[in-house]
Amino acid sequence: MVPWLLERPIRFPPVTAALRDPDGLLAAGGALDPGWLLAAYRRGIFPWYGDDQPILWWSPDPRMVLFPEELRVRRSLAKRLRHAGFTITANRAFNAVMTACAEPRAGQPGTWITDEMRAAYARLHALGAAHSVEVWQRERLVGGLYGVALGPAFFGESMFTRVADASKVALVHLARAMSSGGGRLIDCQMHTAHLASLGARDIARAEFIGYLERWLGKPQDVEPDALSFTPACWSFEAIGEPPGGPPVNATRSRREPS
Numbered sequence: 001m002v003p004w005l006l007e008r009p010i011r012f013p014p015v016t017a018a019l020r021d022p023d024g025l026l027a028a029g030g031a032l033d034p035g036w037l038l039a040a041y042r043r044g045i046f047p048w049y050g051d052d053q054p055i056l057w058w059s060p061d062p063r064m065v066l067f068p069e070e071l072r073v074r075r076s077l078a079k080r081l082r083h084a085g086f087t088i089t090a091n092r093a094f095n096a097v098m099t100a101c102a103e104p105r106a107g108q109p110g111t112w113i114t115d116e117m118r119a120a121y122a123r124l125h126a127l128g129a130a131h132s133v134e135v136w137q138r139e140r141l142v143g144g145l146y147g148v149a150l151g152p153a154f155f156g157e158s159m160f161t162r163v164a165d166a167s168k169v170a171l172v173h174l175a176r177a178m179s180s181g182g183g184r185l186i187d188c189q190m191h192t193a194h195l196a197s198l199g200a201r202d203i204a205r206a207e208f209i210g211y212l213e214r215w216l217g218k219p220q221d222v223e224p225d226a227l228s229f230t231p232a233c234w235s236f237e238a239i240g241e242p243p244g245g246p247p248v249n250a251t252r253s254r255r256e257p258s
Contacts, residue, residue, distance in 0.1 A: 002019065002025055002026065002056075003017075003028075004027070004028055004029045005027050005028065005029035005030035006029065006030075007031045008225070009223070009225075010035050010036055010222065010224075011221070011222050011223070012039065012040065012043055012045060012057065013026060013027055015043060015044055015045065015059040015209060018059045018060070018061070023061065024058040024060030024061065024190075025056060025057075025058055026045060026057045026058060026059050027056075027057045028054045028056050028057070029054055029055060030055055030057065031055070032047065032055060032116060032117070032119075033123070034123055034124055034127055034129070034227055035223065035226075035227055037121075037124055037129075037148070038124075038129060038148075038150075038229045040057060041148050041150060041155050042150065042212060042229075043059070043209070043212070043219055044059050044063070044205065044209045044212055045058065045059045047117070048112055049112060050112055050114075058189075059205060060189070061204065062191075062204055062205060063187065063189070063202065063204075063205050063208040064189060064190055064192070064195060064200050064201065065185050065186060065188060065201065065202075065203055065208065066175070066186040066188055066195065066198065066199055066200040067184070067185055067186075067199075068175040068176070068184070068186065070199040070201075071171070071198060071199045072198055072199040074197075076165075077165055077168055077169075077172070080164070080165045080169065081169060084137070084163075084165070085138070086135050086136065086142075086166070086169055087135075087136040087137075088134065088135055088136070088169065088170065088173045088239060088240035089133075089134045089136065089240050090132065090133050090134070090236040090237070090239040090240065091131055091132055091236055092132075092134055093132065093141060094122070094125045094130070094131070094146065095122060096134075096141055097132040097134060097144040097146050097160070098118050098121060098158075099118070100144065100162075101113055101145075101157075101158035101160045102114075102158075103160070113158060121146070121157070124148060127227065127229075128231060129148055129149065129150070129229050129231070130147065130149075131146065131147065131149050131154075131232070131236055132144055132145065132146040133145050133146075133171075133174050134170070135166045135167075135170050137166075141162075142161070142162040142163045142166045143162060143163065143165075143166020143167045143170055144159065144160060144166075144167070144170050145157075145158065145159035145160075145167060145170045145171060145174070146158060146159075147187075149231070149236075150216055150230050150232070151216050151231075151233055152178075152182055152183050152185065152215050152232075152233050152234075153185050153186075153187060153211070153212065153215060153216070154185070154187065154232070155187040156186055156187055156188055156189070159171065168198065171198065173239050173240060174186070176239075177235065177236065177238045178234050180234070180238065181233060181235055182233045182234055183233065183234045184211070184215070185211060186200075187208075188200045216230055
C-alpha cells in the first residue's frame with residue numbers, strides 16, 4: 001500500500017519508501033498546485049498518472065539522467081542541425097508545446113498529460129519555474145520539450161516531434177545552453193533507448209538525490225505553503241540561433257557534477 005497524502009500540509013514520505021514494483025511509486029493524493037510540484041522536484045519526485053487515477057507520485061531507482069557534456073550528437077543529427085532550416089526558441093509557445101506532447105501517439109491508448117496537468121504546469125510556467133524549448137520550420141511548430149528548471153538541474157517532462165529529429169534538436173540546444181551557463185544535469189526520469197542513444201544513462205537514485213541536495217539544499221520534512229524556488233542558473237534567452245549560425249558540437253567528456 002502506498003500512503004495517501006492530504007492536501008495540506010505539503011509532506012512527502014522519504015523516497016527510500018518507494019515501491020520496487022511498480023518501480024518508484026511513492027504516494028498518492030496531495031495536490032498539483034505549485035507548492036506541491038516544487039517540493040516534489042526538489043526531492044527527486046514527479047507526478048505521473050492517468051485520467052482515471054488519483055495523483056500518483058514517483059521516484060524510480062535507478063534514475064535516467066543526461067549530463068549536458070555527455071550529449072552525443074551523431075553525424076546525421078549534426079547535419080539536421082546545420083541544414084534542416086530549424087529556428088529554435090525558448091518559452092515562446094509553452095502551452096502549444098504541452099498540447100503537442102499530449103497528442104495521442106502510435107501504440108499508446110491515451111495520454112498522462114491531462115487537462116489538470118496542463119493547467120498545473122502552466123501555473124509553474126507563469127511563476128518562471130517551468131520552461132519550454134520550441135523548434136520551428138517555416139513558422140510551423142515541429143518539435144519541442146518542456147520541464148522544470150531549478151538551479152543547475154532541468155527536470156524533463158515530455159518532448160514531441162512532427163518532423164525527423166526535431167525533439168532531438170530541442171534537446172541539443174537545451175544542453176548547449178546549460179553547459180555554457182552552469183547547468184549540470186537533465187533529469188530524464190525513466191530509461192528509454194531513445195534517450196540512451198543521445199548519451200543519457202542510469203544512476204542510482206541516492207546519487208541523484210545527493211546532487212539535488214548539494215545544489216538546492218536539503219528540503220524540510222514539511223514544506224511551507226509559501227512558494228520559493230531556485231531559478232535556473234543558465235539563460236533560456238541564450239537558446240536558439242538564427243538560421244545559418246554556427247553548428248552545435250557536443251563534447252563527450254565523462255566529467256561528473258561537483
